[in-house]
Amino acid sequence: MQTQGFNVFRLSRIVAALSATSAPIVFTFAVLQAAGNPDVLAQALGLQILAQLAALLVSGPLIDRLNRKWFLVAMQAAAGTTWACFAVVLLAGDPPGAVFPAFGGLTGLVSGLNGPATQSVLSHLVAREELKSKLADLRIALNTVSVIAPVAAGILLGVAPAGAVVLGLAAANLASALQLLRLPAMKAERPAVVARTADAGRGPLLPAWFWAAVAGTALMNVLWAGYYQLNGPVILRDTSTAPELAWGIASAALGAGMVLGGIVFKRVTFAKPRSTPLLLLAGKALPLAVLGLWPHPALLAFAAFCTGVMLEAFVVNFHAQLQLGVPGHFLGTAYSLDAFVGMALMPAGYALAASGSLDRAGSQLAAAGVTAFLALAAWFAVRMARDAGKVPERV
Secondary structure: OHHHHHHHHHHHHHHHHHHHOOHHHHHHHHHHHHHOOHHHHHHHHHHHHHHHHHHHHHHHHHHHHOOHHHHHHHHHHHHHHHHHHHHHHHHHOOOOOOHHHHHHHHHHHHHHHHHHHHHOOHHHHOOHHHHHHHHHHHHHHHHHHHHHHHHHHHHHHHHOOHHHHHHHHHHHHHHHHHHHOOOOOOOOOOHHHHHHHHOOOOOOOOOHHHHHHHHHHHHHHHHHHHHHHHHHHHHHHHHOOOHHHHHHHHHHHHHHHHHHHHHHHOOOOOOOOOOHHHHHHHHHHHHHHHHHHOOOHHHHHHHHHHHHHHHHHHHHHHHHHHHHHOOHHHHHHHHHHHHHHHHOOHHHHHHHHHHOOOOHHHHHHHHHHHHHHHHHHHHHHHHHHOOOOOOOOOO
8 A cells, every 4th residue: 555655656756757857947038937036036026035935834743643645635736736827917918017926926935835845745654664765766757857948948938928828737736636636545643642742842843954954955046046046047048048048957957956966875875964965965066057157058067966965865864864854744844844944045036136236247156155155054053953853863
């Protein structure tokens, strides 16, 4: 039953990933094509993050107390419906500028409700001793999709109306919702059970290393949001003859690196898996520097690939530590807190990058340097906090 449930969940996530990994490039260039103004894009992305943050405040406790299966189905169907409405607006032609921030907010709201739910389900579907292996298998499959989907989206955006491509995102989400109907039932824990676990004298449910890690990654996300996610498409639009395809290839290269990272780090265990992988997050500085120095599509793709390998080293180890060390009926709350803290400052990154406080090359290089420094600082903070929690260090 556990294997069947995992296979159903994996297939559903693969179908949904066709939309999720294409959505950033599709939404970004749909806004740029229709509005033609980077400021509108910054507003839409900023509101998307703010809405996602608001949803994260309630999504974790909700999923820990509701039926996980039906919550997942409802959220995936809501995502499909939202994208379908956006497609209709785009296909109708000449939408007002206020439409894009509004749909940015809607997609962020649904994503904030859905994210902790999907992340916290795995420990309910597989045996504890298989969790790290299944987690790596799932991420390898999803990252493989992330290699193909952005390139396909970039090609489609070059030959088809953005509204038609968005309609494809809606179809993928609705198909995923139908697949989730086959999941086995997953009962919610009663609040009293959760409270007894917290008071059982077994140490903090979320240890100090968790908070140190998410604080460090939150600061790095500020720079990644502004100087990669926002500035990347804008810089390519000004320097490349096919910016949609160039950005799609860079996104695919990032995914390809994460696939390789998943394969490698499924079998590699760090002696200190909480802290050491944080050093590899310094690799996020590479594409930031490339965009400032020489934004050639091939060089950007190579930098993104290297970043993907290093990023996956952190992700696999962090999620394995979290899923093994936090009670299953508290994982939804843990993941919502992780996402909330990790994303809380991202709108500041969009605003900072859009302000143009430095010249393009200078600002990109400064962001790269600060990113590398923050990775080192986060590593040091987690090392100092490594004995604060009661979770075993080694997976």
